Amino acid sequence: MTLPAYTGRFAPTPSGYLHFGSLVAALASYLDARAQGGQWLLRMEDLDPPREVEGAQAAILDTLGAYGLEWDGECIRQSQRHAAYAQVLEQLFRQGLAYACRCSRKRLEPYGGVYPGFCRDAGHAADDAAIRLRVPQLNYGFSDRIQGDFSQHLAGDVGDFVIRRRDGLYAYQLAVVLDDAWQGVTDVVRGADLLDSTPRQLYLQELLGLRQPRYLHVPLIIQPDGHKLGKSYRSAPLPTDQAAPLLVRALRALGQKPPAQLTRAGAREVLAWGIAQWDATAIPRSRALAEAQLE
Incomplete structure (x- = not known):
C-alpha cells in the first residue's frame, strides 16, 4: 500500500498572540513537514468567540509571515465549519x-x-x-x-x-478530529499539553471511520513559576524584529544544534538551515522544558 504524502498543520487559537512556546510548536510542525517535502497548512481554531482577543487572528498571521513560516493554501477557520x-x-x-x-x-x-x-x-x-x-x-x-x-x-x-x-x-475534541480528516492531515505535531487528549481523538476517529494520523508531541516551555508559556498567563508576544535569534532559540529547544552565527542571519536563512538539518529524533523526550534552560 502506498502511504499518503505528508500533510502537517499548525492550528493556533486566537485567544491571544503567539509567544515563544507557540513558536516552538509551529517551528517543529513546519520543519517536520518541509523536511519531508510535505504540505504545511494553517487552521485558526476560533471555536470560542467569548475568549477570542480582538485583532489576534490578524496578529498571528502577521507574526508567522515575519518569521518566514509560510503555509500552503488558504487559512481555514473553524468558525466556517x-x-x-x-x-x-x-x-x-x-x-x-x-x-x-x-x-x-x-x-x-x-x-x-x-x-x-x-x-x-x-x-x-x-x-x-x-x-x-x-x-x-x-x-x-x-x-x-x-x-x-x-x-x-x-x-x-x-x-x-x-x-x-x-x-x-x-x-x-470533535472539531479537531473532523478538520484533520477533512484537510487530509497525515501528521500532527503539537505541544505535549495535548498528549492527554489524543486517546479521545483516537476513539472518535475509530467511531467515524477516519484514518489515524501520526503524532509527535513536543515539550512545553515552562516559566519560572511553573506555568507553561501561554496566552492565559499573558506570556510576551513574539517581537517581529527578533525573528532570527528567536528561531535559533526555538531550534535549540527542539534539540537541534544551529551554529551561533545564524542569529545574525535572516529568518528564511535560519529556516533553510532547519529544513536541511532537521532531526526529529533529537527533540527532548520530555513533556516540559524550563525556559531558563534555553538561555
Whole structure:
C-alpha cells in the first residue's frame, strides 16, 4: 500500500498572540513537514468567540509571515465549519453514541474531571444541554514519535466527554478530529499539553471511520513559576524584529544544534538551515522544558 504524502498543520487559537512556546510548536510542525517535502497548512481554531482577543487572528498571521513560516493554501477557520460539526453530532446523537447532559460544574467538581455518568441514561433533550460522547471500558493508546507509548482507559481516566458545550459551542475534541480528516492531515505535531487528549481523538476517529494520523508531541516551555508559556498567563508576544535569534532559540529547544552565527542571519536563512538539518529524533523526550534552560 502506498502511504499518503505528508500533510502537517499548525492550528493556533486566537485567544491571544503567539509567544515563544507557540513558536516552538509551529517551528517543529513546519520543519517536520518541509523536511519531508510535505504540505504545511494553517487552521485558526476560533471555536470560542467569548475568549477570542480582538485583532489576534490578524496578529498571528502577521507574526508567522515575519518569521518566514509560510503555509500552503488558504487559512481555514473553524468558525466556517459549524455545519460539518453539526451534521456529525446529529449522527452520533441519533445513533445513541452521544447524549444530552445537564450537569452543572458544581455538581461535577468532586469527581476530578472524570465524568461519573449522571445523565448517561436520563434521556434529556439536546436543547439547553451539553452533548457527551459515550466512551467504552477500553484502553486507547498510540506510539508518539517522541514521547513513546501512551494510553488511557477512557471510562476510568476521562469518562464520557463533551463534544458540544451547553452554550452551543462545539468542543475541541470533535472539531479537531473532523478538520484533520477533512484537510487530509497525515501528521500532527503539537505541544505535549495535548498528549492527554489524543486517546479521545483516537476513539472518535475509530467511531467515524477516519484514518489515524501520526503524532509527535513536543515539550512545553515552562516559566519560572511553573506555568507553561501561554496566552492565559499573558506570556510576551513574539517581537517581529527578533525573528532570527528567536528561531535559533526555538531550534535549540527542539534539540537541534544551529551554529551561533545564524542569529545574525535572516529568518528564511535560519529556516533553510532547519529544513536541511532537521532531526526529529533529537527533540527532548520530555513533556516540559524550563525556559531558563534555553538561555
